[in-house]
Amino acid sequence: MAANITFDLDLCNSCKTCIDACFIDVIRWDDKKEQPFAAYPEDCVLCLGCEEACPAQCIEVVPATVSAAPQ
Numbered sequence: 001m002a003a004n005i006t007f008d009l010d011l012c013n014s015c016k017t018c019i020d021a022c023f024i025d026v027i028r029w030d031d032k033k034e035q036p037f038a039a040y041p042e043d044c045v046l047c048l049g050c051e052e053a054c055p056a057q058c059i060e061v062v063p064a065t066v067s068a069a070p071q
């Protein structure tokens, strides 16, 4: 499975809750920017645990669009 995981980083308060929320470590921490990023979106199982856990509601997870088969 794969997902498009986006963070509204203007709203993010750098609490790291999303890092703990993702049980398969899709989300990692950028130490330089002090913000999360989707390191392994291809491993996401769309459980939406990170979305629900984020106190700032700045995470959006949607299924990755499957590219069309060659014609």
Ligand code: SF4
Pocket: 003, 005, 021, 022, 023, 024, 025, 026, 027, 043, 044, 045, 046, 047, 048, 049, 050, 051, 061
């Ligand atoms: S939806 Fe679930 S598996 Fe995907 S990044 Fe969020 S917590 Fe991890």
Ligand code: SF4
Pocket: 007, 011, 012, 013, 014, 015, 016, 017, 018, 019, 036, 053, 054, 055, 056, 057, 058, 059
């Ligand atoms: S849980 Fe939300 S506010 Fe906290 S670090 Fe993650 S994206 Fe930012």
